[in-house]
Amino acid sequence: MGPVFLGVCGKPADFEARCAMEQESKLRLFFQLLKGQKLKFILAMVAVAVTSLVGLLPQQVIRFTVDAVIGGEAFPLPGYLQGIYDLLGGRSTFLSNLWLCGVLMLLIYLVNSVFSFLRARLASSASETSIKKLRDRLYDRLSHMPYATHVNANTGDLLQRCSSDVETVRRFMAVQLVELTRTVCTLGFALFLMLGMNVPMTLISLIVVLPLFGFSLWFYKVVRKTFKAVDEAEGRLSTVMQENLTGVRVVRAFGQEKQEMEKFDGASGEFVDNSYRMMLNLSTFWGVTDFLIYLQIAITTVAGCYFAYTGAITVGMLISFSGYITTLLWPVRQLGRLLSDLGKTFVSLTRISEVLHEPVEEDAPGALTPTIRGDVRFEHVSLSYDDEERQVLKNVSFSVKAGQTIGILGATGSGKSSLVQLMQRLYDPTEGAIYIDGIDIRTMQRKWLRKNVGIVLQEPFLYSRSIMENIRITDPDKEREEVMKVAKIAQIDSLAREFDGGFETLVGERGVTLSGGQQQRVAIARMLLQDAPIMIFDDSLSALDTETDAAIRKALNENKRDRTTFIISHRVTTLFELDKILVMEEGRIVQEGTHQELLQEEGPYKAVWDIYGKLETEASMGGAQN
Structure with missing residues (x-):
């Protein structure tokens, strides 16, 4: 997105203030x-804590x-458990019925399974509901951003913010936040139980924990560059594929x-190389951490055997320590990655927050929704994009009466x-004003204005x-007869008959199965169905042949019903029959009048018409000779 979002956190020079705002935005x-x-x-989280304790x-x-x-x-044993133990008959009952210990184990695993289910159900439900709201907020924000923002934005970056970054946040809320809680709870409960059995043995069992955690955290901070390189390489690969499929x-x-x-092969090779480098790094990490874990298990086993031999601990304690150390070390290894993923999540939250803080189009208080006839007046209108000094439009003034074609x-x-x-x-003009039926369009609701x-x-x-x-x-509720009417005006009815499916023929992504002229005809029919009192054809007849161009203009003229029409075209033959013609050069209107009036004065219009007439004469002479 780049420069488009600098406004969220101030200018780059305000680095400290910008960082503070980013931190506040992502936390909020x-x-x-x-x-x-x-x-x-x-x-x-409660269910996670219960499963962590019950799992031990x-x-x-x-x-x-x-x-x-x-x-x-x-x-x-705690007092209430000691009472139950004595009530059941004590040691003699359990010794003669060892299956009771197995039943006790099964009950523990059953409780663990129930709370694991609750944990997954609650975390998934909460995260998916939260992320749905986030997606809706993002789409709503994108839908209401100013047109200029979309023009300047990188579409690929916007899509990544709304897909990959949202997925990163969803995964953290649904999985990693739970895993982080589980790791902390498991460490706390395990240390409590181990310290209750034997303090020296506990300390020996934790020799490798801090080095393991430190190495994991350091590794995932370092390897993030590799993860980023893989993501970027995958993005370039996807771009090449998308461009080839689209074009x-x-x-x-x-x-x-x-x-x-060859281009695709290069992008694919780059992705494979980066992926291999990442897998090599991960293989190194798993190998080193596996060695540290098994080293700790060996140290704990040797020390435990020695303590058991000397009577410092019991055999049951030795078995418990062996189990706990395995339970402890695997989550500790993952803790480094979880903290690294937390950093990625905050980065994603910052990027999403930037989109959500982009300004949106807002109507003035009490915005109007007047009935529009079609009188249009420009008064000294100038326009510059993004506060550039160069003006795209310079002091443009003209007026149009309702029903005229310009x-x-x-x-x-x-x-x-x-x-x-x-x-x-x-866009809004940087100077001057535009009036429709005498009302400044800046006082109208944008949605109402665009509807008309x-x-x-x-x-x-x-x-x-x-096609249908x-x-x-523009109006899904319109009757089929009305669609057929505008389709006939746009000369699309004959086109539809050429397809086996008629108007139900699928046009493919971006209308790829249709020619440029056919796409323009469908777009013209779509706009006509809107039945707006003011219509604009922005060079939208350029891809049509001369015959179809003339047929559409004739049909439009017969059905315009006092609608004001603007037609932009490079063909003077498209414009010469219109009520008024505006000739523009470098953002200014340099000529204005009817076809006959403009031919009476020296200027760009007469020069273009003369060139066109000369070409027509040469074409006619060439045809006669043939």
Whole structure:
């Protein structure tokens, strides 16, 4: 996203203030995600604590069986358990019925399973509900961001923030937060039980714990660069694949299959190399930590045997220590990774928070929804993008009466598209004002304004749906007869008959199965179905042949019903019959009038018309000779 989000945390120079705001934003966002789900998370943490404690009890049952039941040694039981033990008959009953110890183990595992289920159910429910709200918030924010933000944004980065970063947060809330709690609880409960059995043996059993934790934490901090390299390589691989799939017609048309295959092979090789490097690092980590764990198990076993031989501990304690050390060391090894993942989660929260703090389009208080007839007036309108000094539009003024059809002619970059985009408030003018029916459009609701000002872009976007669904997007409730009417005006009815599925034919992603002209006709029908009093054709007849262009303009003229129409075109033949023509150069209107009026004065319009007439004459002479 880059520069688009610098506004969230201030200028780069304000580094300390920016960091403080980022820290506050991500923490605030995290607690906002917990809102409404705190009870579930608390209960999930309680369930984790119970499973952690209950998971350690089998070792105590084994110790009790070996020492108290079989060995006959005293075993310190809590008062209420001692009462139950005596009530059942004490040692003699358990010694003659050792299966009771097995039943006790099964009951412990049953309790553990029940609380494990509750933990998973509660954590999953809370995290999925929280993440759904987060996704909805992100989509809502993206839908209401200013048009300029989307123009300047990197779409791939936005998608990554809304997918990969959200998934990172979801995984942390559903899994890693629970695992972190489990590790802390297991360490605490295990140390409590081990210290209660024998302090020196406990200290010996923890010799490798701190080095293991430190190495794990250091390793995952270092290896994050490798993880990032793998993610970036995968992103480049996906980009190459997406570009090739989207531009398959261009690749085939220019015979670039071999070159694109080489590009894909290079990206794939880079991904494999980075993945191999990551796996090599992980293999090293698992190997080193496995050695440390087994070293600790060996130290604990040797020390335990010695203490048991000298009578410092019992055999049951030796077995319990052996079990606990294994239970302790594996979570400790994971603790480093969990803390590293916590850092990744905070990075993701920061990136998501930046999107959620982007400004949105807001209507003025008491915004109007007036009935629109179609009178349009520009008064001294100027426009600059992103506070640039260069003005795209310079002091533009003109007026249009409702029902008129206006042509706009100009070279590429003269400001034609910017002019009509202002009418939908995709941008607001930096100077001057635009009035529709005498009302400043900045006082109108944007949604209402855009409902009444329809636009067809030069490069229309079609969804991967049927022709009928693409036309009905502006008003899904319209009757089929009304769709057929606008389809006929846009000359799309004959096209639909060429397909076996007719209007139910799927057009593919971005309308890839249709030609550029066919896509424009579908987009024109879609806008006509909107039935807006003001219509804008932003060079949206450029991909049509002359005959279809003329047929659509004729049908539009017959069905315009006092609608104000703006047509941008590079073809003077498209514009010469219109009520008024605006000629633009470098952001200014340099000529204004009808076709006949503009031919009477020297200027760009007459020059273009003369060139067109000369080409027509040459074409006619060439045809006669043939």
